[in-house]
Amino acid sequence: EAPLVASGGGLVQAGGSLRLSCAAVDLTLDNYAIGWFRQAPGKEREGISCITVEGSTLYADSVKGRFTISSDAAKKTVYLQMNRLEPEDTATYYCAAIWSGDTWYECLVGVDYWGKGILVTVSS
Secondary structure (H helix, E strand, O other): OOOOOEEOEEEEEEEEEEEEEEEEHHHHHHHHHEEEEEOOOOOOOOOEEEEEOOOOOOEEEEOOEEEEEEEOOOOOEEEEEEEOOOOOOOOOEEEEEEEEOOOHHHHOOOEEOOOOOOOEEHHH
C-alpha cells in the first residue's frame, strides 16, 4: 500500500470551501512532517503549508489566513481546510511526508514520500 493516501478534491465556486485529507497508511506519523503542495496549469510546483514533527504550522503567503493545516493523531491523518477559495487556487494538490522535518525549508526540499495528486477546481 502507498504510504500516503490523499482525498477531498473537487469543484467549488469562488468563495467556497474544501477540505483535503492525507492519511498516513504505513508511516509512524510522529517521525514525519506533512506538507501540502500544488501545481497550477503553466506554473511551477508551490509549497503551501506544512505541519512539522513538533506540531508547528507553517504557510506560504499565498494561502495564509485562508487555509488551515491540522492533524488527528488517532486517525493518522493530516487535513488542509481551504476557505475563501479563489480561481487562482485551481491546481493539482499533493501531500508529502518529510522525515524529521522541522523547518519550512526542510518541508520544501526534503520530501521522502508523495501522495497521489488530487484536482481542485474553483470556478468564478
